[in-house]
Amino acid sequence: MTTETIDTAAQPVPSSQALVALFRSPSGAVGLAIVGILVLCAIFAPYLAPHDPLRMASGPRLDSPSLAHWMGTDQLGRDVLSRVIYGSRLTLMIGTIAVGISLTAGLLLGLVAGYASGWAERILMRIVDVLFSFTEIVIALACIAILGVGLVNAMIAIGIASIPFYARVTHSIVLVEKNKPYFESAVAAGAGHLRLIFIHLLPNVIPTLIVIGTLGVSTAVLAAAGLSFLGLGAQPPQPEWGFMLSSSRDLIARAPWMMVFPGLAIAITVLGFNLLGDGVREVLDPRQRAR
């Protein structure tokens, strides 16, 4: 069953072609470039960063940007550039883990609810509706209250908070696909539950979820920055962008560089993932490609 799933998940567009198409779309190319730079920063952080992000007094305190410290130093004399570079690791981890949690759980919930129909669907979707009726940040705060403060818990909280969204989207796609003749013909051929769900429905849901998952990374990054800003996510001395913003709050007049650079990093990252998501949508949506 599993090997078949992998086999048939192949898309009408071969992946190499899809990548080429992604480069051709302007937003996709820019998004890919930004995200690519981010990934490179995360991988090669030790080589790129001029200083140890955690070492205090690697320069004078609250030094303005200079040749030695391109983005200046903070109140403990840590190099801001190094901290921003190392921060990309945490940001990517937050994005992938949070989206991974919500995407997997939402996908399963939506698939099962949409496929099952009847009372199972009603119960599952009503639970989702209840979760949906709270703002994501409120659910995230509630989760943190239960799990405790910390970056990992913040990721889990953000992941759980956006499950309803993914479940809703998956559910609605499944409802559409389920009524198409190809699904009915598979039923008529005698296909069982697992085959219907994983071979017929899943591959038709995945492209849309890839798009919203990519867009979701930016939401997750923002949410994590927000939680860290409130002191519920990253803890000192972790070089997390949101946390860096919050610790610069009191010094905004004296050392604006402490706020500007992590803020820019967040903004550019969010922009990059949004553009990439748009690009992926253009590539995966045949109607858009046809134009």
Next chain:
Amino acid sequence: MSETLLDVQGLTVAFGFGPGRNMAVDGLSFSLSPGETLAIVGESGSGKSVSSLALLGLLPRQGATIERGTAHFHGRDLLQMSDAERRKVRGNRIAMIFQEPMTSLTPVLRIGLQLTEGLVEHAGMSQKEAADKAREMLRLVDLDDPPRRMRQFPHELSGGMRQRVMIAMAMAMEPDILIADEPTTALDVTVQAQILDLMRDLQARFGTAIILITHDMGVVAEMADRVVVMNNGVKVEQGDVKTLFASPQDPYTRRLLAAVPRLGRLAESQGPRQVVAEPSPVGETVLRAEGLCKTFAGRGGLFSRGIGTLAMSDVSFELRAGETLALVGESGSGKSTSGRAVLRLIDVDEGRIDLQGVNLRMLGRSALRKARRGMQMVFQDPFASLNPRMRVGRLVAEPMLIHAIASGSELEDRVAALLVRVGMEADHMRRYPHEFSGGQRQRLCIARALGVGPKVIVADEPTSALDVSVQAQVLELMLELQQSLGLAYLFISHDMAVVEEVAHRVAVMRQGRIVEMGPRRDVLNSPRHPYTAALLAAVPKADPTATRGKLPTLDLGTLPMGALQEVEPGHWVAT
């Protein structure tokens, strides 16, 4: 023929740019005289619709360009007009009606408003004058109680009534030209006949010239004075309708006319057209449906039950090996529901479904899955019935995988053999469904159904989404498979001519009931039930020399809809 109303010369429309652009219409010329009906016929992709859209300036702004050509109308060139001028001509001097009456009326506005809008805008009438005119038009298109219709919304009307409203709207301005793009394709055959009659009446009354765009040779023969035949954007032939049908000159026209199924062609023979030397004989009963009933639950609110719709009531039939039973009827007759019910794709409320002596209704989930090996389905829309994300090889192999009939290289060999069997090539396996045409996809669906060696195939309108020439090929394939493999077909169709070609026996359905069932020759040649007779009378004949005559009026109140009674051996009629 003395004067020319519209003179189109060298119309050329292209989609896309550069040398690789797609020439949708290439050098089309025709002329139209006042009061005549010109039919533009062709199969999908022939450019017949694009040419009329080009005349009205309705082509998509991006992508399509009118490269060359002139269209003189009252001394002006339609193609050179500004948008504002063209808007004045459109809906005023030239009106258009579309194929889909369900979507071409604005759903949120009352009929009255939609009708009067154009009159106020173009003819400068006052609201009151426009309303009077609108009521008069509704009366002219034979809608009852016009004042009430004016207040209704489109969803309160049936498809045929909506098309009448569309016609009323188009004719209200008394245009010189009415362009009708497949005006009856979405309608049932009896409604189609009424609409065609109506268009003819109005034409005689107002002296309107009609450009009729259609793929249906029967409609052409019935309506047209002259015909333009198009293929791949090029006009291949034009001429007077009688001459064209009697002696088509171009090979394409000849092929097209030959492919049109004509009711009555097999009136003398007992069974379907024989396509193999020794067809396998009709054998034992393989499928028996008894007293099937199904009511679809209405959509109630949270605390209330909606009123249900009766889809099937006491439907019983038998199907023997090597035999085709055609279920015919109009939309909403329950024919598709019956087809799905015997496969248990929907569960019936009452009744028995025996497949080779096993009552399918008694089976549990896994036993039912096994039993489905004996019965497969071919759907109407070959574009939607193949999973777009699976390769052809896997699609065709799937039923065999499910039923563990073969695996590995043996499976691959079987798929290859099946593809060849239905007239495709073995290396089509690696492609995706979207790379194939409609006819090829329907072949793939048939190949997929054949893989598990079923006894019965339920075919739900298998050719109605296809062009006639392709339809002929698919029907040929189905006949050949039946006659060499002894398959039983439950063939669901609304097209009487197709039914005549393939069926051994016919069951006519109306409002969820079978009203007449019997040998194909008896039912089609001498129908006993008034509804069957009305259905047959409404079929347009692809012969311009024959006149259809007046439509029989059905008295729906006294139509016998009771239990079936045997009037001749094997021929049952509702009482």
